[in-house]
Amino acid sequence: MLGCRLLGHRFRFSSEGETMRWACERCGFEGGEKRYPTAEQAAGFARAFDREDRDELGRRAPVGLLPLRLLRAARRRRRSS
Ligand SMILES: [Zn+2]
Numbered sequence: 001m002l003g004c005r006l007l008g009h010r011f012r013f014s015s016e017g018e019t020m021r022w023a024c025e026r027c028g029f030e031g032g033e034k035r036y037p038t039a040e041q042a043a044g045f046a047r048a049f050d051r052e053d054r055d056e057l058g059r060r061a062p063v064g065l066l067p068l069r070l071l072r073a074a075r076r077r078r079r080s081s
Contacts, residue, residue, distance in 0.1 A: 004029070013050040015042040022049070 004010070009024035011031050020042045022031040036042040 013046040015039070015046040018042050020046045020049075022046075 004024060004027050009029050009031065010026050011022045012025045013020060013022045015021070017039050018037070018041075019033050019035050021033040023029060024031065034042075034045075036045065
């Protein structure tokens with residue numbers, strides 16, 4: 001999907017018993033899964049990651065500003081290499 005290729009997958013986190021899973025809500029791409037010792041921990045981490053991801057989305061610049069973001073990312077890459 002185009003949106004995923006441009007912006008990366010939009011992962012949503014959920015838990016099923018002791019397993020936390022994450023998958024892209026746009027295209028359904030399976031990000032992965034992780035097991036925790038208890039179901040409570042799995043649910044807690046799923047909630048925390050899900051919230052973090054949503055916060056990040058809220059800060060994301062509108063699509064019109066994307067070239068600027070890419071420019072900044074390219075600059076960062078150059079400096080670090
Ligand atoms: Zn996706």
